[in-house]
Amino acid sequence: MKKLVLSAAILAALSATAAQATIVIGSNGVPVINPADTNILYLSGASAAEKFIEGVMTNSAVPAADRICDTSKKVYKFQDTATTSQYAYLCERATTNASVPTNKANILIYKRSAGGSAFGVSPLIAEANGDAASATIAFLKIDTSCTVATAAVAGTTLGKISCAYNAADAATYTTHIPDFGISDVDPGQFTGSNAPLNPATGAPYVSVTSADVAKLTIKSASTLVFGVPVTKNLYFALQAAQKSLGTVPSSCVVGDETEACMPSLSSAQIATIHAGTIVDWNQLKVGTVGLFDWATTNASAYLPTASYLHTCRRENGSGTQAQSNIKFLGDPCTSASLTAGSDAVAQGFGEGDGLAMVHENNSSGVVDECLNELQDGTNTVGTAFDNSYGVRWAVGIQSMEKKTATTSKYRFVKVDSVAPTLANVVNGKYRDWAENTFQYGTAHVFSSNSAENTALKALTDAIIKSSGAPEVMAKLNTGFAHTFIPVAANQGAYMAVPSNYAIEANGAFLSSRPVNPYSHATPALSVNNCRVPSVYSNGTAPSGDTGL
Numbered sequence: 001m002k003k004l005v006l007s008a009a010i011l012a013a014l015s016a017t018a019a020q021a022t023i024v025i026g027s028n029g030v031p032v033i034n035p036a037d038t039n040i041l042y043l044s045g046a047s048a049a050e051k052f053i054e055g056v057m058t059n060s061a062v063p064a065a066d067r068i069c070d071t072s073k074k075v076y077k078f079q080d081t082a083t084t085s086q087y088a089y090l091c092e093r094a095t096t097n098a099s100v101p102t103n104k105a106n107i108l109i110y111k112r113s114a115g116g117s118a119f120g121v122s123p124l125i126a127e128a129n130g131d132a133a134s135a136t137i138a139f140l141k142i143d144t145s146c147t148v149a150t151a152a153v154a155g156t157t158l159g160k161i162s163c164a165y166n167a168a169d170a171a172t173y174t175t176h177i178p179d180f181g182i183s184d185v186d187p188g189q190f191t192g193s194n195a196p197l198n199p200a201t202g203a204p205y206v207s208v209t210s211a212d213v214a215k216l217t218i219k220s221a222s223t224l225v226f227g228v229p230v231t232k233n234l235y236f237a238l239q240a241a242q243k244s245l246g247t248v249p250s251s252c253v254v255g256d257e258t259e260a261c262m263p264s265l266s267s268a269q270i271a272t273i274h275a276g277t278i279v280d281w282n283q284l285k286v287g288t289v290g291l292f293d294w295a296t297t298n299a300s301a302y303l304p305t306a307s308y309l310h311t312c313r314r315e316n317g318s319g320t321q322a323q324s325n326i327k328f329l330g331d332p333c334t335s336a337s338l339t340a341g342s343d344a345v346a347q348g349f350g351e352g353d354g355l356a357m358v359h360e361n362n363s364s365g366v367v368d369e370c371l372n373e374l375q376d377g378t379n380t381v382g383t384a385f386d387n388s389y390g391v392r393w394a395v396g397i398q399s400m401e402k403k404t405a406t407t408s409k410y411r412f413v414k415v416d417s418v419a420p421t422l423a424n425v426v427n428g429k430y431r432d433w434a435e436n437t438f439q440y441g442t443a444h445v446f447s448s449n450s451a452e453n454t455a456l457k458a459l460t461d462a463i464i465k466s467s468g469a470p471e472v473m474a475k476l477n478t479g480f481a482h483t484f485i486p487v488a489a490n491q492g493a494y495m496a497v498p499s500n501y502a503i504e505a506n507g508a509f510l511s512s513r514p515v516n517p518y519s520h521a522t523p524a525l526s527v528n529n530c531r532v533p534s535v536y537s538n539g540t541a542p543s544g545d546t547g548l
Contacts (some may be wrong), residue, residue, distance in 0.1 A: 018484040023074065023090065023106055023317035028036065029148040031076050031090055038106040039093075042139055044183035045120015046319050046436060047113035048224060048399055050087060052494065056463065056474045057089045057109065058158050062475075066092035066466040068107060068459075072154035078142055080165030083112035085363075086140035086173075087367050099462035101119040109463070110139045112178070114167070116363065117319025121190050121439070122182030123210060127177050128215035128441045138173040140165055165420065175184035178459050179438035182221060184319025184399075185529045186324065186520075187439055188213045192332045193339050195323040216439045220527045222468040223516040225400045225433045226323055227412040227420040228270055231375040232394035234410040235303040238263035240288040240299040248419070254299070257406070257483040259421075264414035265395075271328045273311060273395050276341020276356035281307045281393055292393075303376065308351040310394035312370035313340060315360045323434040324397045326529050331537055333530035334518035351389065359387065364398060371396050372409040400493035404482045412482065419484060422477070424493050425516060426509040427542050435497055435520050435527045438464045470496040497521075517541045 024032045033040075043053070058061055069075055069091030078088040088110045093100050094113055100107075105233055112119060113286065119137060125133035140163055152159025166172045172343055179425040183190070230238070236255060242248040242263045244476070250262035253483035265273075282290025293306035321340065330337035341358040359489045361367045368383040373379055377391035396410065404411055407470035415432055424430035468536035477492025485491045488511075495514040499521050504510050507517035519536040521527040535541045 009050050015373065023076070023092065026144060028144060029203070030142075030144065032147045033090070033142055035109060037104050038090075038108050039101065039104045039456060040108045040110070041179045041456060041460060041463070042110045042176045042215075043180055043463075044110075044112040044115075044123060044137060044139075044178040046184045047085065048184065048401060049120075049182040049436065049467075050111055050113050051401065051476055052222065052467050052472055053109065053111055053463075054087075055476055056350060056466045056469065057091060059475055060155065060474065062466065063330050064096035065098070066098050066471070068100060070094050072155045074154050074159060076152055076159040076161055078140055078161045078163055079149075080085075080140055081162045082165050083114060084164050085112070086163075087113070088140050088142060091403075092511070097462060099423075099458065099464070099465070101458045101462075103451065103455045104156070107459065112137065112139050114138075116317070117183035117185070118190070118196070118317035119178075120183040120319075121187045121208065122317075123178050124181050124186070124216060124439060125212045125440050128212065128443060132177065135176065135177045136175050138167060141172055142172045142390060147153075147359055156360055159333060162535045179444065179446070179456065180236075180438055180464075182436060182438050184224065184436045185322045185434050185467045186218060186437045186527050187216060188328060189322050189332060189529055190286065190317065193316055194325060194332060195316060199207065206289055215421040215442055217442055217524050218437050218439045219464050220499050220521055221436045221438050221470070221520070222435050222473060222495040223425065223433055223497055225399060225420055225425055225430070225495075226327075227266060227432065229371060229396045229398050229402070229404075229410040229412050231371055231392070231394045231410050232233070233304060233391070234395070234517075235374060235394055235413065237295045237302040237393070238265075238413065239292065240302070241291060241294055244298065257411070258486070259419045260485045262412075262414045262419055262484055263420065264417045267328060268414055270395075270415065271338060271514055273309065274283045274313065274324065274328055274340050274397075276339040276358055278313070279354060281309055286491065287452075291514050295438070304391045304393050305388070305440075306351065306392065307326065308389075309358055309391060310357045310359065310389070310392045311341060312359050312361060312367045312394055312396040313365070314367065314397060315362050318362075320364060320397055320399065321399065321433075323432075323486055323529065326434070327432050329424065351440075357389070357392075359385065364402065367396050368402070370394065370411075372529055375409040394493075399478050400482070401476075402478050404485060408483075410485070411502060421485060421490050422511070422514055423490050423509045425495070425518070426507065426514075431533075433516075434495055434529050436466075436528055465500055468496050468500050470501055470515050473514050474512050475504075476512070498539060499527075503536075503539050505540075507535070507539065509542075 080086040146163040150160040286294040325331040373387035517531040
């Protein structure tokens with residue numbers, strides 16, 4: 001009977017509508033956080049997630065039934081001024097979403113992107129295993145020292161608040177155990193060479209085990225499409241070489257950036273490059289001639305100053321690196337997998353020492369810098385990547401949210417002759433994509449039998465579902481343009497997953513409501529990015545090339 005009474009009390013607390021409290025603004029124009037009227041959550045993990053978290057919190061295009069925030073009111077974004085890897089969002093709760101708890105009037109979501117996917121997994125596992133010290137990590141500190149960068153306007157302009165943040169200065173951050181995390185791939189993939197980092201030390205963490213995974217509640221977030229970027233000169237050299245071989249149409253002019261004229265690398269070639277098993281571009285042949293030597297005679301405008309092969313990858317524990325390892329190397333999906341090449345420079349090796357020049361980078365932004373500087377032969381002193389080589393051809397790893405333009409220093413290539421477009425994913429032709437996941441500890445504070453924690457769990461689940469709403473994905477996709485996709489209806493990087501949202505009739509691709517008919521999950525099994533994707537829950541998929 002006591003349990004029945006307590007459950008009824010919790011239900012009543014969640015059903016009662018809190019008096020709508022307007023966010024209080026301090027004398028310096030910065031909102032004052034009041035826990036008494038604000039549900040506060042801490043989210044850590046994949047940096048890509050910041051975009052769709054921001055979208056669902058702030059975009060008025062989100063359907064009313066999926067809104068977390070009342071976007072007709074002022075919404076505030078707090079952001080660190082140093083690394084732009086710590087954020088927080090404050091708003092009045094939406095009254096149109098039945099899943100958003102009504103016990104408090106306002107919502108504050110902290111989002112830590114620092115450390116990437118590893119920090120969306122390892123702190124949660126540490127807490128689940130009783131290691132509170134390793135589970136406790138730094139988040140942005142919101143106080144009176146923060147300053148207004150952009151004023152908020154109800155329903156139109158996101159207010160931006162700048163806050164000092166320095167990972168080496170405890171006075172500039174607050175610490176907390178994350179309530180939930182997000183990663184580019186499911187937590188079970190962070191094992192072996194994909195092992196995440198220990199939040200307490202930054203050193204490689206022990207591999208995630210099946211026992212660890214069993215302590216988490218894991219939910220699909222969205223489909224994220226990845227691609228293979230190459231430096232611009234390499235792109236055009238490949239285009240010229242493949243035109244001579246007939247794999248790029250003879251009608252294409254070198255420099256044409258349409259989809260039909262894109263050069264391609266095969267999955268086997270990409271695996272070879274990322275495994276570090278070739279060290280020189282002459283090991284990639286144009287007929288019987290090495291690519292560098294062929295370009296010396298036939299495409300000299302695109303030659304680097306030396307033929308050594310460079311790779312701009314992510315570090316171990318990165319979700320972006322993990323998905324690439326899964327798709328191209330089979331790591332950790334099979335005992336016969338290959339391992340990605342490790343950082344030769346960090347090991348003291350240089351060009352000509354018999355190793356591929358592999359550069360491990362701790363963020364997608366540094367991968368950008370690595371590719372950009374190797375393309376131009378420049379070196380920005382004091383930044384994360386040190387280019388002491390000059391102009392080189394290089395291959396990287398990025399998601400398709402890294403938009404490209406004619407002024408960009410790198411381009412995406414086709415993989416197995418298929419361009420990295422959303423339509424090609426829906427049509428079952430392009431396979432370099434992953435399902436990123438949200439997760440939280442099954443025994444996290446949510447499990448405690450109190451009205452407030454029950455409300456926080458309800459809010460967490462509402463955010464997880466709404467963050468992957470097709471309309472949110474469609475809005476984000478409009479910002480991810482590429483030189484090879486002139487039609488806006490097919491650009492982008494994200495789609496909703498079929499375990500959360502119904503697919504279109506006949507599995508068709510619809511840019512205004514992009515839902516992937518394929519999944520690495522089944523109705524009976526949670527997402528596992530090692531699982532071959534298949535149509536979800538006896539659904540439908542397009543037959544053949546739709547011409548998109």
